[in-house]
Amino acid sequence: MNSCTYVMRFAADEATAKRVSDLLFEQLDPDEAATSAFEGPAGWLVEVHLAHDPDRARLTELVRQVAGSGADPEFLQVEEKDWVAASLAGLAPVPVGRFVVHGSHDRARVKPNEIGIEIEAALAFGTGHHGTTQGCLAAIDRALKVRAPRRVLDIGTGTGVLAIAIATAAKRKVVAGEIDPRSVEATKANARLNRAGNLVLTVRADGVQHAAIRAGAPYDFVVANILLSPLKRLARPVRVLLARRATVVLSGLMPEQENAARAAWCAQGLVLRRRQVIDNWVTLTLGR
Numbered sequence: 136m137n138s139c140t141y142v143m144r145f146a147a148d149e150a151t152a153k154r155v156s157d158l159l160f161e162q163l164d165p166d167e168a169a170t171s172a173f174e175g176p177a178g179w180l181v182e183v184h185l186a187h188d189p190d191r192a193r194l195t196e197l198v199r200q201v202a203g204s205g206a207d208p209e210f211l212q213v214e215e216k217d218w219v220a221a222s223l224a225g226l227a228p229v230p231v232g233r234f235v236v237h238g239s240h241d242r243a244r245v246k247p248n249e250i251g252i253e254i255e256a257a258l259a260f261g262t263g264h265h266g267t268t269q270g271c272l273a274a275i276d277r278a279l280k281v282r283a284p285r286r287v288l289d290i291g292t293g294t295g296v297l298a299i300a301i302a303t304a305a306k307r308k309v310v311a312g313e314i315d316p317r318s319v320e321a322t323k324a325n326a327r328l329n330r331a332g333n334l335v336l337t338v339r340a341d342g343v344q345h346a347a348i349r350a351g352a353p354y355d356f357v358v359a360n361i362l363l364s365p366l367k368r369l370a371r372p373v374r375v376l377l378a379r380r381a382t383v384v385l386s387g388l389m390p391e392q393e394n395a396a397r398a399a400w401c402a403q404g405l406v407l408r409r410r411q412v413i414d415n416w417v418t419l420t421l422g423r
Contacts, residue, residue: 141184141185141186141187141188141189141210141211141212142182142183142184142185142210142211142212143181143182143183143185143189143191143194143208143209143210143211144180144181144182144183144208144209144210144211145180145181145198145202145206145208145209146177146178146179146180146181147178147179147181147202147206148178148179149174149179150415151179151201151202152172152179152180152181153172153179153266153414153415154201154414154415155172155181155197155198155201155202156170156171156172156181157265157266157414157416158197158200158201159181159183159194159197159198160265161362162197163183167185167186167187168183168184168185168186168189169183169184170182170183181198181208189210191210194208194210195207195208227241228241228244228245229264229269230249231269231272231273231276232272232273232275232276232277233248233249233250233276233304234249234250234251234252234272234275234276234300234304235249235250235251235252236252236254236264236268236272236296237251237252237253237254238253238254239253250300250303250304251329252296252299252300252303252329253325253328253329254294254295254296254325265414265416266412266413266414266415266416267360267386267387267388267413267416267418268296268297268360268386269413269414270386270411270412270413270416270417270418271297271358271360271384271386271418272296272297272300273411273413273418274358274384274409274411274418274420275297275300275301275304275358275384276304277409277420278356278382278384278420279301279304279305283305283306283307284301284305284307284354284355284356284382285307285355285378286307286308286310286351286352286353286354286355286356286378287301287302287305287307287308287309287310287354287355287356287357287358288309288310288311288312288343288348288351288352288354288356288357288358288376289301289309289310289311289312289357289358289359290312290342290343290357290358290359290361290369290373291312291313291314291359291360291361291365292311292312292313292318292322292337293313293318293321293322293360294318294321294322294325295311295321295322295323295325295326295335295337296325297358297360298311298322298326298331298335298337299325299326299329299331299335301356301358302326302331302334302335303329303330303331303334306334307334308334308335308336309334309335309336310336310338310347310348310351310354311335311336311337311338312337312338312339312340312342312343312345312348313337313338313339313340314339314340314341316339319337319338319339322335322337323335323337336351342365342368342369342372343369343372343373343376344372348376349376352375352376352377353376353377353378353379353381354376354377354378354381355377355378355380355381355382356381356382356383356384357373357376357377357381357382357383357384358383358384358385359373359383359384359385359386359387360384360385360386360387361387362387363387363388363392363395363396366385366387366388366396366399366400367395367396367399370399370400370402370403371403373403374403374404374405377423378423379423380422380423381422381423382408382420382421382422382423383400383405383420383421383422383423384418384419384420384421385400385418385419385421386416386417386418386419387416388416388417388418388419389415389416389417390412390415390417392417393410393417393419396419397419400419400421401421404423405421405422405423406421406422407419407420407421408420408421408422
């Protein structure tokens with residue numbers, strides 16, 4: 136059990152608080168920090184519980200990237216606590232279409248007609264509470280109602296939530312690539328937990344050059360919930376792995392980054408089918 140003796144706290148309006156929380160969630164090591172945004176008695180708050188005395192200048196700069204140059208977060212030292220339990224306490228189940236992403240503490244709340252995906256916070260990016268994860272799950276839910284894919288690739292799988300969702304709903308094997316070794320292990324554990332271990336093939340890979348990824352082509356469904364730079368870089372190498380009628384779901388994009396991502400992928404012969412914005416994060420569904 137990790138102890139938490141330091142807290143960064145920042146008050147803002149709802150939209151700003153969620154964007155600050157999203158950025159901090161992406162930038163901070165999940166083994167060292169638990170980030171949350173919630174509505175308190177006096178408005179919205181962002182809190183980061185940290186295992187060690189943080190780099191306050193860096194955290195302040197991250198907050199100011201979203202909230203403006205005058206933003207001034209508060210830093211506190213508090214009694215030791217179980218920060219993982221603290222982070223889980225505020226995470227309610229997230230319903231998206233037929234899917235419900237939840238922690239073990241809410242397992243009993245999943246209804247018989249829902250597809251529960253059990254993911255524990257702090258293992259890797261992708262608890263279901265982030266707008267990009269929700270956007271991808273919504274796009275997956277829509278796409279699977281139209282046509283079940285035959286070959287699926289999840290690039291930058293994180294906790295494996297998207298790969299598990301597709302494997303469970305479509306009963307298809309999913310190749311899940313991830314560069315971070317801790318996330319690879321988290322995905323394997325989560326796939327087993329959700330009884331999808333035999334359907335999710337998780338490989339440690341930077342991009343799509345891994346032999347197992349290339350052997351699984353051509354893919355008729357690809358999802359990539361990562362950042363703009365790798366999304367642009369991967370457009371060309373992914374194109375050669377796509378089936379003729381492939382669907383591609385992209386997320387990890389703020390609105391001002393959308394055009395750059397669309398340009399990179401449309402240059403490879405894909406066209407935009409749908410865009411969705413959740414909590415100021417954009418998810419794009421494209422088709423070949």
